[in-house]
Amino acid sequence: MPILVSDLANQVQESAHRLGIQKYDIYGASVDETSVQVDQGEPKQVKASQRSSVTVRVWNHEGTLGITSTTDVDPTGLELALKTAYDASFFGMKENVPDFSPEAMAPLAGQEEDRVSPASVSDLIAALIAAEKELLAAHPAIASVPYNGLSQRDMERFYLNSDGAVRRQGQSVASIYLYSKTEQEGKKPRSAGSFEVSRGLEQLDIQKCIRETAEKTISHLDYEKIPTGKYRVVLSPDAFLSLIGAFSNLFNAQNILDRQSLSTPESLGSAIASPLLSLYDDALHPENIGGELFDGEGTPTRRVSLIDQGVLTSFLHSAGTAKRLNAQPTGHANMGAKVTVGSHFYHVLPGVADSAFDLSTADNVVFIDDLHALHAGVQALQGSFSLPFDGWLIRDGQRTSIESATVAGDFRQLLKSIIHIEPELERVGAGLSPRVWIEELSITGE
Template sequence: MNIIVEKLVAEAKETASKLGIQKFDIYGGITDEISVEVDSGATKQVSASDRAGITVRVWNDQATVGVTSTTNVDRIGLELALQSAYEASFFGAKEYIPDFSPQAIAAIPEREPQTAPSVPIEKLVTTLLDAEKELLESDPAIAGVPYNGLSQRHFTRFYLNSDGAMRSESSSFSSIYLYTKTEVADKKPRSAGAYRVSRDFAELDVKGCITETATKTISHLNYDKIKSGKYLVVFSPEAFLSLVSAFSSLFNAQSILDKNSLSTPDSLGKAIAAPLLNVSDDELHFGNVGASTFDGEGTPTRRTPLIVDGVLTNFLHSSVTAKRLNAAPTGNASIGAKVSVSPNFFHVERSNAANADNEKVLDLKTAENVILIDDLQALHAGVQPSQGSFSLPFDGWIVNKGDRVSVESATVAGDILELLKAIVYVEPDVKVTSSGVAPHVWVEGLSITGEG
């Protein structure tokens, strides 16, 4: 266990005893991060931060709970937080009162160390400067890399409660982001970007990030307007994951109980997608370099099937929602003034039904008049999760037998449940991204609004 965490645990127990607090829990984290940015061959920004924060819950003898958060994790800060939470507990909710997760003391399988050695700041700066230079030299049309960043982060998470639960883990990862702009006579500026992440800086695919950014940028130089209409649309792994995330309230038990979801408690067991699709929440997938083995309540994280062969199979739960819906916590809780539920790491794949079926294989090398969506934009404004509708600008191409022409400007619109049922092909090969795992997904009859 981290020395700082050991000290905090000891002080928490001593302070709670001193204050006469019998029941409490604490979730927190310590983050050490260094990041750099460059601009036109020079260092633009170097930042370093060392942050810590805890959320404290205290129950009084009336069984109501108070919550407080603080970034002051020394003995004085801890005492103030416990005292404040205790005082707040007398004004806590009288119904659906949270309690310790029944799985907070369940065993968690050991895993290999998730940390890697740090590299000097000079190495980060040099690597990013070289990446910018290589991008600028890859094609005369690329005039700049206005958005970029290279960072390394080390963090420790912990959870403890007065019943003896104690969890702690440390992780680290490095990431790089590159985003270009072009300047070509008589053409609109075009842009593209790529992102890579790795647990160890030595294994960070900087070259792959450069190549993907350059290839995408150059491919957008040949652009044209498209006519509005219904199209066969292919979502890139990143685009499909962003759409699933935007409508994650479909699987969120708290959203369902709050009536802010298209799903209801009775939706389990019903088909909500084409039988070709499987979707899971898979926090411990090997590709998730920032994976945690436990959530904010201390519940072990796990793989939770959400859609199996097109059928809604499970919801994501905290201990509170699990109790209300007679289910088990799934390791997706965050504690605060209210216990919230959120997805961890989506895993989209072909279903067993798709693999067993002799379906027609679709291929961008032979398909005609297909829209390939690479990146969805304005998700914060163009998605109505409780209604199921979306209207989103996108970056992508119109593809005819392998030939790609960038779409100058267009939006894709529809209803998420109709989209899920209109899936006609899920490719077998998946891509691991920073937000999840997914293949290319083909959807028939989506509305595209262009300027042509």
């Protein structure tokens, strides 16, 4: 049920007046979610949840700030949250105190409503059982689909402050995930997965998810060890954006101010990658299903150029980091116990076709499809990584699955070693990217 944000703003204003609070802001979200899992043609798990979260910030007459969070969005709960935040404000920090975003009342660039009617639980179960059945029938070696899920979410977000800013956004998102596993006598189990997202169940491309999962799984059946050495490497869109995300401190202004970044404030304008690479963060891209119109401080989201032809052009900012670095907020603030900065949706600009870089004719090239253990194998402040991966060794255009291997390197060197970016974009969880060719990376076989 949509939150009447204008009514909420009036209630909060009355409560604040009673408590003697002059300056405050509130960011909140509510989510209705239904998800199903199946196992061998039977429902395994059905979950439905309704959850809300609200973060309240109050500034006292001394200018210091208190923050509290609550799951209670009725007038009594919000008034208690205001009082708690006000009491906490007298113990708040004295330096670099956050303030309202200067763009909290600027116009938004998208639609406030983007909802579809939810499907019934029985329809979700039926669709997922059918997908599992079709995937199991795709090849005799595919024995199970141990991880799967079909979910739909209806979300409402809002922001308001004592200066009169009132924002809201309602949207629907549906997603499916399939991950299949093989069993063959005398061979190791092989597995692969795929993910699709859309506005609702009817728009969800379930067939594409089934097809990609089957093709990837089958392609790993005949595997070989790979000799340890240095190889030319092609990163799938998912693998490349996984690395971008793992080293996102490069662009994160809060990380830079905290000295937890590979960049410094002076890094802007320096060449950090091959001139072939141009990277954006674009929350409003049409392919970004579930994209946010505004961030936790009410700042409108937008397209931000991070790397332009290899040159670092922008950082991602909250209102606070922008003020400290003499920049503009970019709409990347996450509201919580403290304001953090995070990305939305990466977009790597496609390159142009070049017959010298064609996987169908490549020789002695490693194609990395999926990187694992990023939580453990990435040294984000050193710039280094050593990660297990799923992929293929390509000889004379023929793919052979790699049994077990890790890829290692330095992320900054990897960016400068890009020798080709393919022309075809693919949407993955973190954004849009083509396949990216790297001159050389170290591969360690089992």
